[in-house]
Amino acid sequence: MRSEDAARKLPLVVVTAPLSGGALALFEGRARVKLLDRRGPLGEAELAEALREASGAVTFLTDPVTRAVLEACPGLRVVSNVAVGTDNIDLEAARAQGVVVTHTPDVLTEATADLAWALILGVARRVVEGDRMVRAGGFSGWAPDLLLGVDLRGKILGLVGMGRIGRAVARRAPAFGMRVAYSQPRRLEDSVESALNARHLPLEDLLAAADVVSLHCPLTSETRRLMDRRRLLAMKPGAILVNTARGPVVDEEALVEWLRQGRLFGAGLDVYEREPALAPGLRELPNVLLLPHLGSATGAVRDAMARMAVTDCLAVLEGRQPEHWVV
Ligand code: GLV
DSSP, X not given: OOOHHHHHHSOEEEESSOOOTTGGGGGTTTOEEEEOOOSSOOOHHHHHHHHTTOSEEEEOTTSOBOHHHHHTOTTOXXXXXXXXXXXXXXXXXXXXXXXXXXXXXXXXXXXHHHHHHHHHHHHHTTHHHHHHHHHTTOOOSOOTTTTOOOOOTTOEEEEEOOSHHXXXXXXXXXXGTOEEEEEOSSOOOHHHHHHHTEEEOOXXXXXXXXXXXXXXXXXXXXXXXXXXXXXXXXXXXXXEXXXXXXXXXXXXXXXXXHHHTTSSSEEXXXXXXXXXXXXXXXTTOTTEEEOSSOTTOSHHHHHHHHHHHHHHHHHHHTTOOOTTBOO
């Protein structure tokens, strides 16, 4: 049996919220674990305090792993984010301090692509509006003009960002008869483009052409407010915007304005600019479908994400190369 002394020598890993999939058990005999007991999101000061003695941290996308937090934790060697996005972490500061950052790609790709399609279909066919009407007792019988939506067949799906998730969204497009265009700074190889039957367009051209624009870019200084007032206005009249990426990619107030004016048919949002707060007026709009950041939210995916983060965290602490490192 492990003696208390031996246990004390094990590195300390702070886990900022419960992990599913039996992931915590992977630490047994290899690290001491402190699971934070918190009620809401952690602020910078609380996070810095919690990580002060830690060698490793398993964090979530709501944890602000800022420069100040990293500088307050000189013993920290690895931050394993249970998310594919790492915009909650100051990667420059981590690199400068020699802290390895890992994330959880691949395992959530298909689930997130499914959710993007759920939003596309939900907005195009007014699924939630219909549900609300029925529940409110407003369904008085079939009518030829009741909640008419828009067809997807023959239309153009414009993907902003063509990484793993963008490509998975593209692969589903033929099933709905949609043609795919994509925009990102780096064009894909010809073979990948032709396998996906996807055409590369500059962003402005994509916005002018696409009937549905779905965002799949990471949040970086280049993509913050990429969909600003001007670009939202450049979208085809009557188009649909879907965001399963990160809220700050879109100017949410401008989006509310254009939706209210009926310039766009509708929007499906899983993420918000000041999450979990919503821009004023968003909630009241009938033509938006709003989800609470559910992109990767299936039981099996969350289990896999948790195990991946713990495995990579342990790899760094045990002197091995983690499989999914960012910096
Ligand atoms: C979810 O938003 C993620 O980045 O994993």
